[in-house]
Amino acid sequence: MAPQTLTRPKQNQTVEDKVQQLRRLYADAPQYAKTALENSLGELTSFGSKPRARVESAGRTGSRQGKVSELTMIAPFAPGGAARLRALLQLRDGSFDDTDRVGTVHDMRFVFLDNDTKLLFATAYDGEWDPYIDDFATKITDQMDVIFSACEGWPGIRSPKVKDWIVKYQITAEGWYVAHPDLTVRDISHVKRIGKAAEEFLDKIG
Amino acid sequence: MLSIKESVGETLSTPSPALETSDIQATVLRPRPKPYCGEYVILRIGNAEQGREMLRRILPYVAPADEWWVPSLPGWLGIAFTFEGLKALGVPQASLGSFPIEFRQGMAARAAILHDFGANAPANWEYPFGTPDAHVALAIYAQNNQDLQKVLDLARKSHHDLPQISVVYRMQFGELPEGRNPFGFKDGLHNPHVEGSGLAGAGQEASIKPGEFVMGYPDERGETANVPIPAELRRNGTFVAVRKFHMDVAAFRRYLRAQASSPEEEELIAAKMVGRWRSGAPLVLAPDRDDPALGTDGNRNNDFSYADDMKGLKCPFSSHIRRVNPRDALKNDIVAVDLHHFLRRGTNYGPPLPEGVLEDDGAERGGVFLLIGAYLHRQFEFIQSQWVTDGNFISHGTEQDPLIGNNEGDGIFTIPKRPVRRRLQGLPRFVTVRGGEYCFMPGLRALRWIARLGDDAEQTAAR
Numbered sequence: 001m002a003p004q005t006l007t008r009p010k011q012n013q014t015v016e017d018k019v020q021q022l023r024r025l026y027a028d029a030p031q032y033a034k035t036a037l038e039n040s041l042g043e044l045t046s047f048g049s050k051p052r053a054r055v056e057s058a059g060r061t062g063s064r065q066g067k068v069s070e071l072t073m074i075a076p077f078a079p080g081g082a083a084r085l086r087a088l089l090q091l092r093d094g095s096f097d098d099t100d101r102v103g104t105v106h107d108m109r110f111v112f113l114d115n116d117t118k119l120l121f122a123t124a125y126d127g128e129w130d131p132y133i134d135d136f137a138t139k140i141t142d143q144m145d146v147i148f149s150a151c152e153g154w155p156g157i158r159s160p161k162v163k164d165w166i167v168k169y170q171i172t173a174e175g176w177y178v179a180h181p182d183l184t185v186r187d188i189s190h191v192k193r194i195g196k197a198a199e200e201f202l203d204k205i206g
Numbered sequence: 207m208l209s210i211k212e213s214v215g216e217t218l219s220t221p222s223p224a225l226e227t228s229d230i231q232a233t234v235l236r237p238r239p240k241p242y243c244g245e246y247v248i249l250r251i252g253n254a255e256q257g258r259e260m261l262r263r264i265l266p267y268v269a270p271a272d273e274w275w276v277p278s279l280p281g282w283l284g285i286a287f288t289f290e291g292l293k294a295l296g297v298p299q300a301s302l303g304s305f306p307i308e309f310r311q312g313m314a315a316r317a318a319i320l321h322d323f324g325a326n327a328p329a330n331w332e333y334p335f336g337t338p339d340a341h342v343a344l345a346i347y348a349q350n351n352q353d354l355q356k357v358l359d360l361a362r363k364s365h366h367d368l369p370q371i372s373v374v375y376r377m378q379f380g381e382l383p384e385g386r387n388p389f390g391f392k393d394g395l396h397n398p399h400v401e402g403s404g405l406a407g408a409g410q411e412a413s414i415k416p417g418e419f420v421m422g423y424p425d426e427r428g429e430t431a432n433v434p435i436p437a438e439l440r441r442n443g444t445f446v447a448v449r450k451f452h453m454d455v456a457a458f459r460r461y462l463r464a465q466a467s468s469p470e471e472e473e474l475i476a477a478k479m480v481g482r483w484r485s486g487a488p489l490v491l492a493p494d495r496d497d498p499a500l501g502t503d504g505n506r507n508n509d510f511s512y513a514d515d516m517k518g519l520k521c522p523f524s525s526h527i528r529r530v531n532p533r534d535a536l537k538n539d540i541v542a543v544d545l546h547h548f549l550r551r552g553t554n555y556g557p558p559l560p561e562g563v564l565e566d567d568g569a570e571r572g573g574v575f576l577l578i579g580a581y582l583h584r585q586f587e588f589i590q591s592q593w594v595t596d597g598n599f600i601s602h603g604t605e606q607d608p609l610i611g612n613n614e615g616d617g618i619f620t621i622p623k624r625p626v627r628r629r630l631q632g633l634p635r636f637v638t639v640r641g642g643e644y645c646f647m648p649g650l651r652a653l654r655w656i657a658r659l660g661d662d663a664e665q666t667a668a669r
Binding site: 067103126137138184 | 427541598
């Protein structure tokens with residue numbers, strides 16, 4: 001896994017070089033943007049020199065920070081797909097018990113673009129999806145297919161072509177913030193349990 | 207809400223056809239002889255025609271699974287090839303390119319996925335592991351040294367007058383007293399039951415579809431492997447992840463001594479790490495003390511589930527056997543456990559470290575494991591990356607397998623307990639990878655197909 005930085009700067013580009021480049025790019029921006037850049041540069045350069053969490057690539061596409069990976073995908077809807085998916089999401093009304101059981105998904109969003117012709121699907125999840133694709137295909141076949149069959153050419157979660165289909169529409173995020181790259185969904189549940197028990201203990205002795 | 211399928215088997219109803227045991231290598235389906243000794247040999251092929259000549263000569267001695275109990279030889283010979291080895295034998299490009307990516311890359315190139323870092327990194331492996339010089343792996347088993355020498359002699363004669371075939375590696379292995387591994391645990395205990403293999407399964411254990419372990423039969427996904435091509439090459443073949451481990455027995459004993467206040471507690475901690483007592487008795491059935499009668503009873507020592515131990519109070523979630531083979535422990539998760547099995551053929555090497563010795567004597571000792579399955583990626587690689595070297599699947603963060611994990615002195619091991627769990631700190635690396643290779647172990651007809659490759663190779667592959 002080759003490290004991949006967010007902005008893909010030229011190799012060996014110093015912070016000073018990056019600042020020079022930014023000033024050139026902002027030269028055409030409105031005055032308030034230029035002022036904002038100058039006001040922000042102090043803070044930007046101080047953490048620019050020491051990144052908080054290394055951003056790496058996650059599998060074939062997408063990026064990863066610590067234990068968390070991102071997947072962003074824009075795929076065309078199949079005819080009638082947008083209406084089907086919208087009705088399905090409305091029925092679910094925010095309920096994703098099946099996703100809870102996967103245990104590695106931080107969030108998912110479904111955004112309909114360009115007059116219901118394309119789906120933007122974005123998610124943050126732990127580790128890599130690739131090793132688990134066969135498990136999903138076996139254990140949550142219908143849950144996957146009922147959603148993604150809304151997209152054109154979805155080969156079915158059980159198809160050997162499904163990995164290629166995902167990668168075909170996946171776009172690596174240029175920028176991405178993760179508050180706790182060191183915590184998985186299961187870590188967070190664990191910390192919540194420990195925190196609750198600790199509070200109860202403190203209540204008893206306090 | 208849509209229901210979640212409870213088991214893989216539910217979607218499949220077709221019974222598996224009987225396995226062609228006369229065409230499948232014995233190493234795949236049969237346990238090693240008892241008692242056993244043997245030798246692993248690695249050959250390098252410098253010339254394709256000489257490689258195929260060697261193969262033609264050795265072919266009559268390769269043991270099929272059906273003759274295992276009446277061997278026509280005084281020993282058992284298994285043969286497998288790395289990707290480099292298949293290239294060196296002149297296997298056509300169309301076939302080579304059809305092999306799964308992990309096999310084409312080889313185990314060393316998969317180090318990041320397999321967590322083979324630090325002392326386990328391929329740069330520290332013994333030659334020729336992880337280099338392009340490892341081509342053909344021979345595994346020879348016999349019941350005594352005399353028989354072993356006879357089979358070794360046959361193997362030698364297959365190439366002694368072929369100057370382009372060189373022996374690049376040899377290592378002997380043999381049984382330790384009482385069938386224990388170097389750490390002192392009864393070994394070779396569990397293997398999944400292969401449907402149609404002709405061996406009986408233990409108790410309540412599920413049968414696994416043969417296509418998981420041998421190509422040419424339906425697998426747990428209801429599919430039949432369609433690569434590598436042609437079908438003649440893959441039929442009755444499989445893949446083997448070879449791993450050679452060094453075991454630091456003295457470090458294991460010192461760690462137990464430091465964590466425990468009595469010999470009984472040392473034994474309990476050791477059992478918690480493994481998931482079984484030294485006799486082989488599983489913690490789930492014998493939670494408080496060893497039960498040697500249970501340990502030696504082959505009908506009972508694998509007849510258990512984790513259904514009554516979902517909090518891990520008997521057998522910790524993080525114990526070695528519960529990680530490598532979770533049985534029903536993950537039944538509430540979105541994991542299809544039956545897609546992640548391998549057949550494990552283990553052998554020990556080196557002298558035992560005498561009882562009570564706490565300082566390393568410098569001797570090389572450990573185990574060589576042949577981890578066999580039709581899909582390296584979702585079997586060996588999945589188990590190694592998701593279950594052995596990570597703890598997230600059991601909500602244990604980055605905690606690794608206490609015994610075979612790649613701990614570097616800062617490992618932790620969680621033992622669920624009431625009222626509060628116990629957590630051991632500072633685990634060192636007890637097991638170090640000395641080398642490994644991904645190999646293809648063809649069926650006997652496929653071996654003949656390779657041996658016949660020559661002028662008409664391209665046509666055969668294109669069929």
